[in-house]
Amino acid sequence: MNAEETSALLVELAASLFRRGYSVGSAGNISARIDDGYLITPTNSSLGRLQPERIARLDAAFRHVGGDRPSKEVFMHRAFYEARGAACGAVVHLHSTMATAVACLPDLDAATAIPPLTPYFVMRVGRSLPLLPYYRPGDAAMAPAIRDAARAAPAVLLANHGPVVSGRTLLDAVHAAEELEEAARLFLLLRGASPRLLTPAQVDELLATFG
Structure with missing residues (x-):
């Protein structure tokens, strides 16, 4: 897929996320x-109103x-591209409601903020979802923390x-990103209910089968 096709797809997918409430405003x-x-x-653009020709283009550096x-x-x-290399072809950062709600809870496991509740969470998001400390939006000081976490995990929660x-x-x-939002919804619904989690062996099997 060339740059023009990728830009058009990015605009299409961003608009879909916006329409369904995964992002608001800019x-x-x-x-x-x-x-x-x-x-x-x-910068300061709405995911619902992007134009392909105005998408920012960066060189390899x-x-x-x-x-x-x-x-x-x-x-x-x-930080994600550098940490994950060829395994990273795209990055999505959202302020989606359920995942952001989880990110505001005070008693999360920093190693994996959302436990393995469903196979599709494991298949799409991975074995763990590290919770990173708070940084001001736009603060480049968070880059080393993201880079360190991304070496082992394809997603993080800020x-x-x-x-x-x-x-x-x-x-x-x-x-x-969509699967993470649904997992966050389940996590919030099940808080205090002692849900049955996937076992480590089941998680290993999923990752061995689906990568």
């Missing part, structure tokens, strides 16, 4: 790897080379902020 940002660099949503000025959180995306999810492709990353 919240959230999405990026995708292309042959000679990256595409990322512009993350320098702005085209389109509108990139999101102020480009460092967040860069305390009091929201999820950042990567995938091998743009579609994979969006699907994973």
